[in-house]
Amino acid sequence: MPAKTAVSAPWPPRTVIRRSSGLRTLESALHRGGLGPVVGVDEVGRGACAGPLVVAACALGPKRVEGLAALDDSKKLSAKAREELFPLIRRHALDYHLVFISAAEVDRRGVHAANIEGMRRAVAGLSARPGYVLSDGFRVPGLPVPSLPVVGGDATAACIAAASVLAKVSRDRLMVRLDSQHPGYGFAEHKGYSTAAHNAALAEFGPCSQHRYSFVNVRRVAEFGSVDRGGGPCDRMETHFEEPFTDDKDR
Numbered sequence: 148m149p150a151k152t153a154v155s156a157p158w159p160p161r162t163v164i165r166r167s168s169g170l171r172t173l174e175s176a177l178h179r180g181g182l183g184p185v186v187g188v189d190e191v192g193r194g195a196c197a198g199p200l201v202v203a204a205c206a207l208g209p210k211r212v213e214g215l216a217a218l219d220d221s222k223k224l225s226a227k228a229r230e231e232l233f234p235l236i237r238r239h240a241l242d243y244h245l246v247f248i249s250a251a252e253v254d255r256r257g258v259h260a261a262n263i264e265g266m267r268r269a270v271a272g273l274s275a276r277p278g279y280v281l282s283d284g285f286r287v288p289g290l291p292v293p294s295l296p297v298v299g300g301d302a303t304a305a306c307i308a309a310a311s312v313l314a315k316v317s318r319d320r321l322m323v324r325l326d327s328q329h330p331g332y333g334f335a336e337h338k339g340y341s342t343a344a345h346n347a348a349l350a351e352f353g354p355c356s357q358h359r360y361s362f363v364n365v366r367r368v369a370e371f372g373s374v375d376r377g378g379g380p381c382d383r384m385e386t387h388f389e390e391p392f393t394d395d396k397d398r
Contacts, residue, residue: 170218170305171211173297177279178209182293184241186277187306188266191314193258196362197332198322198339200248200258202265203314204273206241207306215239221301221311226319233316236309243310244272245317254361263287283307329355
């Protein structure tokens with residue numbers, strides 16, 4: 148009788164998606180496949196023409212936590228709900244890391260390049276190496292572990308939703324502080340996004356150090372002293388530089 152040959156197990160392990168309520172289906176499947184801890188990564192401030200880009204990475208445990216039952220896409224939550232979830236996420240998360248990318252760094256790298264690099268740095272800043280990374284929408288090359296971009300991830304995976312809340316609350320709090328340092332622009336209200344009131348303040352006062360000069364409406368004021376006052380998202384002119392980031396950790 149011929150000798151039996153050993154058959155190696157496939158890698159990564161086959162995962163089965165089971166029916167599950169809420170945002171835990173994908174993460175639960177990865178944990179069952181031995182690919183935990185699962186880290187979610189998301190960014191806030193990509194479309195703002197002032198203030199930093201804030202990126203968060205967050206790992207949640209495989210078990211549901213009752214205190215995080217209200218977790219959802221940060222854009223669907225009220226400011227009050229996000230503030231209530233913020234300390235709960237920090238308390239129950241296995242690990243998290245926040246990266247703040249200044250307006251000047253966004254100008255030098257370009258928005259998309261800064262966003263991807265910020266996601267890499269957020270994952271690198273975690274205390275423990277993750278087993279798998281889920282990113283919101285964008286593929287993140289250069290990660291040392293398997294990863295998957297998830298379209299609409301902050302409404303699909305709990306760890307991405309948690310990262311979204313951490314980034315959103317952290318950025319909103321910072322913009323409120325910047326409002327007192329740069330009065331007149333209304334940063335506390337519009338958080339640096341291109342609203343009609345923000346563009347009117349830009350036209351009156353000109354850009355400050357927190358504005359992104361690579362955004363067309365800011366550059367137009369800086370160069371010509373005029374701006375389109377209708378709200379809407381800022382147009383962007385991206386540049387790409389290989390400059391080091393300044394990041395910060397909120398523990």
